[in-house]
Amino acid sequence: MTRIVHLGLGSFHRAHQAVYTAAAGGDWSITGVAHRSRRVVDALRAQQLHYTVLTVDGERVEVEPVDVLDDALVAADEPDTVVARIADPATTVVTLTITEAGYTADGAMLALLRDGLARRRGAPITVISCDNLADNGGVLRGLLPGLDGVAFPSTMVDRIVPRTTDEHVRLAREAGFEDAVPVPAEPFRQWVLQPQFASAHPDWARAGVTLTDDVAAWEAVKVRLLNGTHSLLAYLGLLRGHELIADAIDDVVIRRAADALGDEYQATLRVPAGLDVTAYRAQLRRRFGNRALGHRTEQVGSDGSLKLVQRIPAPVRWHLDRGSVPPLLALSVAAFLRCRTPGVELAGSPGDPRAAEIAALIGRAHDERELARTAVTRLFxxxxxxxxxRVGDLLRALRTGGTDDAVAEALGTVRT
Ligand SMILES: NC(=O)c1ccc[n+]([C@@H]2O[C@H](COP(=O)([O-])OP(=O)(O)OC[C@H]3O[C@@H](n4cnc5c(N)ncnc54)[C@H](O)[C@@H]3O)[C@@H](O)[C@H]2O)c1
Ligand SMILES: O=P(O)(O)OC[C@@H](O)[C@@H](O)[C@H](O)[C@H](O)CO
Known part of the structure; x- marks a missing residue:
C-alpha cells in the first residue's frame, strides 16, 4: 500500500483530489486530517470512511460512492499520530487544503507537517498545496525551509464545492446511501499540476489531471476569472439581498459588473496554450448559474481579507503600470468594505478574521477616501x-445611491 496524507479534510478535498486519486487506480489510499472540528471525522469513522459525492447539474443529481480513505484524524486531538503518519515511509505524498488562513509560519497544521517531514530524514516526498493561492507550491516551500528530499509542485485546482446541507443528506439517502457527510459538487472539475515529484504518486494523468510546468498561467486564469469574479458576485449579491451565487449572476446589474470585471482581469492574463478564454468565460457564467448547487454568497464572501489579497493587488498593479485605474477591481474592494460596515443589511453573515480591525477603521475615518486609503494599504x-x-468614491456611491449607482459609476468609467 502507498499512502497520501491529506491535511484539511473538508468538502473540497473529498470532491476533488480524493475523486481523482480513486479514478487513477493503483494501490493508493488517503489518511484525511481535519484541523480542530471532529464533525466530519466522527461521521466518516461511523460509516467506515465511505462517503458519497453528489454531482449536481441543474435538476440532475448523480450520487457516487467514494472509497479511498484509510483513516480520518483530528490534528488537534491526535497530533502525534499525524506526525507519525507523515513520517511513515509508506507515505509518499502529502496534499493540503487548509484554507488561506492556514498558511502562516506558526500555523498548527504546518507545524505538524514540518515535524513529520523532519522525521523522515530526507526520505523523498512530494507535498502539494491545493489551496487557492498564487504560486501555492512556492508559498509552502517558503514556509517550510531547510528540508531535504521534499518537492513542492504548484497546482491549480478547480471544482465548485459548496457546504453540505440536510437536503444533500436526503438526496444521498434517496439514492440508497446512508451518509451523514455527503459532498455536493458541480460536474466540472480540473486539476493542473506541475510534474515536479520527488516520490511515488498516483497516476493522476490517467484520471484527467493536466501535468504542465506552466501552472502559473492556469492558476492566474482561474484565481482571477473564477475566484475574483466570485468575490464580486458575493459582495454585490450580499448587498442586493441574494443568498445564492446563482441569484447574483442572474441579477442583470451584477452580471454587467461581473462581465466588465472579467474584461479587466482578462487583460492582465497570459493565456495558457490550449485555452479558449472566451469559451472559458462563457462556461464560467453557466457554472455560476448552477442554482441547484446552492452555493451561498455568504460562503464565498467569508474571509475576504485573506482571499482578496490573492485576487486584487497583482491585476491592479498591471493596470496602474499601464496608466489606467481599473474601476471594477476598485468596486470589488468597495463592495467588500461596504459588507464589513456595521449596520449595513446583508443577505448573510460572512465572517472575517480581520472584521474588528476593519470595522474600527470604518468607525474612525472621516470620509470614504480617507477610509479607502488606509484600508487598501492595510489589506494589499x-x-x-x-x-x-477610486475605491473611496465607489464606497461613497454605495452609501449614498446603493449598488445600482455604484455599478453605474464603475461601468461609466470602463475604458473601451
Ligand atoms: N470549496 C471549493 O469550491 C474549493 C475549490 C477550490 C479550492 N478550494 C480550496 O480548498 C479550501 C478548503 O475548502 P473546503 O470547501 O474544503 O472548506 P471546508 O470548510 O469544508 O474545509 C476546510 C478545511 O480546512 C481546515 N482548516 C480551516 N482553517 C484552518 C487553519 N487555520 N489551519 C489549518 N487548517 C484549517 C479545516 O479543518 C477543514 O478541514 C479553500 O479554502 C480553497 O483554498 C476550495
Ligand atoms: O475556496 P475559497 O474560499 O478560496 O473561495 C471561494 C470560492 O471562490 C471557491 O471555493 C471556488 O468555488 C473554487 O475555487 C472553485 O474551484
Missing amino acids: GELGPSFAD
Whole structure:
C-alpha cells in the first residue's frame, strides 16, 4: 500500500483530489486530517470512511460512492499520530487544503507537517498545496525551509464545492446511501499540476489531471476569472439581498459588473496554450448559474481579507503600470468594505478574521477616501492613491445611491 496524507479534510478535498486519486487506480489510499472540528471525522469513522459525492447539474443529481480513505484524524486531538503518519515511509505524498488562513509560519497544521517531514530524514516526498493561492507550491516551500528530499509542485485546482446541507443528506439517502457527510459538487472539475515529484504518486494523468510546468498561467486564469469574479458576485449579491451565487449572476446589474470585471482581469492574463478564454468565460457564467448547487454568497464572501489579497493587488498593479485605474477591481474592494460596515443589511453573515480591525477603521475615518486609503494599504500593501481614491468614491456611491449607482459609476468609467 502507498499512502497520501491529506491535511484539511473538508468538502473540497473529498470532491476533488480524493475523486481523482480513486479514478487513477493503483494501490493508493488517503489518511484525511481535519484541523480542530471532529464533525466530519466522527461521521466518516461511523460509516467506515465511505462517503458519497453528489454531482449536481441543474435538476440532475448523480450520487457516487467514494472509497479511498484509510483513516480520518483530528490534528488537534491526535497530533502525534499525524506526525507519525507523515513520517511513515509508506507515505509518499502529502496534499493540503487548509484554507488561506492556514498558511502562516506558526500555523498548527504546518507545524505538524514540518515535524513529520523532519522525521523522515530526507526520505523523498512530494507535498502539494491545493489551496487557492498564487504560486501555492512556492508559498509552502517558503514556509517550510531547510528540508531535504521534499518537492513542492504548484497546482491549480478547480471544482465548485459548496457546504453540505440536510437536503444533500436526503438526496444521498434517496439514492440508497446512508451518509451523514455527503459532498455536493458541480460536474466540472480540473486539476493542473506541475510534474515536479520527488516520490511515488498516483497516476493522476490517467484520471484527467493536466501535468504542465506552466501552472502559473492556469492558476492566474482561474484565481482571477473564477475566484475574483466570485468575490464580486458575493459582495454585490450580499448587498442586493441574494443568498445564492446563482441569484447574483442572474441579477442583470451584477452580471454587467461581473462581465466588465472579467474584461479587466482578462487583460492582465497570459493565456495558457490550449485555452479558449472566451469559451472559458462563457462556461464560467453557466457554472455560476448552477442554482441547484446552492452555493451561498455568504460562503464565498467569508474571509475576504485573506482571499482578496490573492485576487486584487497583482491585476491592479498591471493596470496602474499601464496608466489606467481599473474601476471594477476598485468596486470589488468597495463592495467588500461596504459588507464589513456595521449596520449595513446583508443577505448573510460572512465572517472575517480581520472584521474588528476593519470595522474600527470604518468607525474612525472621516470620509470614504480617507477610509479607502488606509484600508487598501492595510489589506494589499501600497497600491498608490489613484486606486484607493477610486475605491473611496465607489464606497461613497454605495452609501449614498446603493449598488445600482455604484455599478453605474464603475461601468461609466470602463475604458473601451
Ligand atoms: N470549496 C471549493 O469550491 C474549493 C475549490 C477550490 C479550492 N478550494 C480550496 O480548498 C479550501 C478548503 O475548502 P473546503 O470547501 O474544503 O472548506 P471546508 O470548510 O469544508 O474545509 C476546510 C478545511 O480546512 C481546515 N482548516 C480551516 N482553517 C484552518 C487553519 N487555520 N489551519 C489549518 N487548517 C484549517 C479545516 O479543518 C477543514 O478541514 C479553500 O479554502 C480553497 O483554498 C476550495
Ligand atoms: O475556496 P475559497 O474560499 O478560496 O473561495 C471561494 C470560492 O471562490 C471557491 O471555493 C471556488 O468555488 C473554487 O475555487 C472553485 O474551484
